Amino acid sequence: MLRLIIVILLVAVHAVPAAAAPLSVRVVDAHGRPVGDAVVTLRPVGVAMRGPAPSGNYSVSQKDLQFHPFVLVVPVGANVSFPNRDATKHHVYSFSPAKRFELKLFARDQSRSVRFDKPGVVALGCNIHDAMTAFIVVTDSAWTARTDGQGVAQFANVPNASAQLIVWHPYLRAPANSLGKRIAAGQRSESIVLNLRPPPMAMNNDY
Amino acid sequence: MNSSGKRSSAAAGRCFAALSALLAATPCAASDLDFLSADTLSLTGNVRLSATSGEESWVDGGFGKLDTSGHGDRVRVIPELGQVNLVWQPRFSWSLSATVVGSLQGGERTEAGLEQAFVSFKPMRSERHRISARAGLMWPAVSLEHEGADWHVRDTITPSAINSWIGEEVRPLAAEITASTSAGEHRLSATAAIFVANDTAGALLTFRGWGLHDRTTLAFRRQPLPHLPEEIEYLQPRFTHPLLDVGPGFAHRPGYYAKLIWQPPVPVRIELFRYDNRADPEAVNNDLEWGWHTQFNHLGIAADLGGGNQLKLQALTGRTRMGITEDNGIWVDNRFHAAFALASHSFTNGGVAARVDAFDTRQHGSLVTAEASETGWAATVAGHRDFGPVTAFLELLHVSSKRAKHPDTDLAPRQRQTRLQGELRFHW
Numbered sequence: 001m002l003r004l005i006i007v008i009l010l011v012a013v014h015a016v017p018a019a020a021a022p023l024s025v026r027v028v029d030a031h032g033r034p035v036g037d038a039v040v041t042l043r044p045v046g047v048a049m050r051g052p053a054p055s056g057n058y059s060v061s062q063k064d065l066q067f068h069p070f071v072l073v074v075p076v077g078a079n080v081s082f083p084n085r086d087a088t089k090h091h092v093y094s095f096s097p098a099k100r101f102e103l104k105l106f107a108r109d110q111s112r113s114v115r116f117d118k119p120g121v122v123a124l125g126c127n128i129h130d131a132m133t134a135f136i137v138v139t140d141s142a143w144t145a146r147t148d149g150q151g152v153a154q155f156a157n158v159p160n161a162s163a164q165l166i167v168w169h170p171y172l173r174a175p176a177n178s179l180g181k182r183i184a185a186g187q188r189s190e191s192i193v194l195n196l197r198p199p200p201m202a203m204n205n206d207y
Numbered sequence: 208m209n210s211s212g213k214r215s216s217a218a219a220g221r222c223f224a225a226l227s228a229l230l231a232a233t234p235c236a237a238s239d240l241d242f243l244s245a246d247t248l249s250l251t252g253n254v255r256l257s258a259t260s261g262e263e264s265w266v267d268g269g270f271g272k273l274d275t276s277g278h279g280d281r282v283r284v285i286p287e288l289g290q291v292n293l294v295w296q297p298r299f300s301w302s303l304s305a306t307v308v309g310s311l312q313g314g315e316r317t318e319a320g321l322e323q324a325f326v327s328f329k330p331m332r333s334e335r336h337r338i339s340a341r342a343g344l345m346w347p348a349v350s351l352e353h354e355g356a357d358w359h360v361r362d363t364i365t366p367s368a369i370n371s372w373i374g375e376e377v378r379p380l381a382a383e384i385t386a387s388t389s390a391g392e393h394r395l396s397a398t399a400a401i402f403v404a405n406d407t408a409g410a411l412l413t414f415r416g417w418g419l420h421d422r423t424t425l426a427f428r429r430q431p432l433p434h435l436p437e438e439i440e441y442l443q444p445r446f447t448h449p450l451l452d453v454g455p456g457f458a459h460r461p462g463y464y465a466k467l468i469w470q471p472p473v474p475v476r477i478e479l480f481r482y483d484n485r486a487d488p489e490a491v492n493n494d495l496e497w498g499w500h501t502q503f504n505h506l507g508i509a510a511d512l513g514g515g516n517q518l519k520l521q522a523l524t525g526r527t528r529m530g531i532t533e534d535n536g537i538w539v540d541n542r543f544h545a546a547f548a549l550a551s552h553s554f555t556n557g558g559v560a561a562r563v564d565a566f567d568t569r570q571h572g573s574l575v576t577a578e579a580s581e582t583g584w585a586a587t588v589a590g591h592r593d594f595g596p597v598t599a600f601l602e603l604l605h606v607s608s609k610r611a612k613h614p615d616t617d618l619a620p621r622q623r624q625t626r627l628q629g630e631l632r633f634h635w
Contacts, residue, residue, distance in 0.1 A: 087249070095334040105239050198513065201470060201509065203396055203470065
């Protein structure tokens with residue numbers, strides 16, 4: 001019995017780091033301006049990867065001929081709804097390897113939903129309105145967050161271990177639009193500078 | 208309706224018959240068919256209050272560049288209904304739709320009619336390539352200032368000289384196809400089109416010169432011409448039908464236009480456009496409306512400077528010829544040029560813009576001679592603020608032009624007009 005208790009305690013010690021603590025990551029551009037819509041993923045070294053719970057209601061709405069939000073982070077297995085709040089129809093699609101799909105023509109106040117079952121970045125478009133674009137980042141990590149308007153991503157409880165920080169942004173000048181950075185165990189804040197390219201201009205062909 | 212109008216109507220009728228056949232040949236899923244729901248209809252328009260100085264507007268039969276007249280040095284203040292546009296965009300399948308725009312234009316000369324009517328085919332794109340097509344009565348995609356199905360001006364009330372002319376004289380019955388592709392971070396697009404019923408393009412530009420206004424030509428309607436040079440006043444009526452096929456048979460000499468767009472991996476878009484209506488300059492109809500062989504090349508550049516700042520540049524150079532070629536040359540040979548730069552800044556719920564235009568016409572004809580040439584410039588500043596479905600605009604515009612002689616009038620060679628204009632623009 002004593003041996004069983006010791007085993008359970010050892011497993012618990014390894015599964016839940018003893019000193020989980022918050023981490024704040026600030027992302028700025030080359031001019032020091034905060035970068036919103038960057039997605040920061042933390043991969044602690046030597047700690048079992050914890051998957052996020054596919055809970056909550058996720059949606060990418062279409063309003064004023066734009067997707068909202070521009071970047072959405074969802075866990076693997078999440079269902080995302082695509083409500084149309086515009087007076088015109090939309091035809092939402094993605095060619096991304098993480099999820100190829102097509103939602104043909106749905107009208108105002110109608111919605112469609114898609115299940116995202118593989119991790120990766122899914123680029124969205126509308127076949128009618130070429131200027132519409134957005135991204136869904138499907139993550140298999142519980143430690144993934146999107147930067148807010150101040151360029152800050154907050155993690156409430158991260159393991160007390162060194163970790164690899166991976167930052168992705170749709171306009172980041174780097175392979176796969178992402179870069180990595182090592183942080184030390186116990187580090188509570190980090191600042192990352194991104195070299196961004198300007199957003200592309202739309203090819204106007206909206207007829 | 209005179210013979211010009213009948214010929215235009217017949218041309219349009221054939222075109223719409225062809226479009227109907229296209230629709231009939233396209234399979235439609237019942238769930239995709241949306242013919243007359245509320246989502247297919249929208250209503251746009253504007254009301255204006257303007258204070259204008261200077262010469263009589265071309266709309267009133269003068270040479271004035273604007274669509275409102277002044278009282279010489281005295282300011283003329285008038286409230287007016289600008290436009291009301293009813294936009295109908297039915298959808299026949301997920302890839303096939305149509306756009307029909309009926310417009311009521313107020314101001315100095317109120318008239319209603321059809322502005323655009325075309326069918327669009329836009330199949331699902333592939334990862335890197337897109338093909339799309341449209342056919343019908345439509346403006347070629349030259350303007351960097353206009354947007355939306357109702358073709359409204361985005362940053363100002365009054366469009367540039369280039370896009371004013373496109374709106375009034377360059378809207379043919381066309382069939383166009385566009386192919387777009389991505390090459391790395393570069394994006395390329397090519398458009399080719401054939402068109403008919405634009406044989407008189409250039410008449411207004413030649414006799415009046417350039418204009419600055421948003422008064423587009425409605426299908427089958429005429430535009431007034433100012434006093435004509437006495438050498439030609441018995442050879443050309445005091446009007447022009449911009450939607451007209453002159454000469455024997457419909458589509459006897461179709462014209463073409465082509466466009467290339469290059470978008471490098473910086474926020475800049477570069478557009479090249481070529482137009483040739485291939486009209487026969489010696490063709491004439493019973494109303495004495497002639498074919499005007501008009502060609503032009505156009506360069507457009509749009510740059511996003513960041514922080515809500517945009518810069519747009521357009522430049523156009525062309526030539527139009529009309530009439531019989533005699534020993535001393537063809538009756539009309541007008542070489543025209545125009546350019547503008549528009550800087551704009553957008554902020555939450557509004558924006559400001561400033562534009563500078565330069566333009567000229569060089570007349571080398573035997574009947575319309577060098578003394579009818581003109582040069583000019585214009586400066587425009589405008590601001591707007593959105594209040595839900597209503598947008599309020601305020602614009603100050605000054606235009607100055609010079610020509611050696613204004614036929615049959617005592618106008619001085621140099622003419623200036625200044626206009627302060629407020630507009631409430633609505634969209635439902």
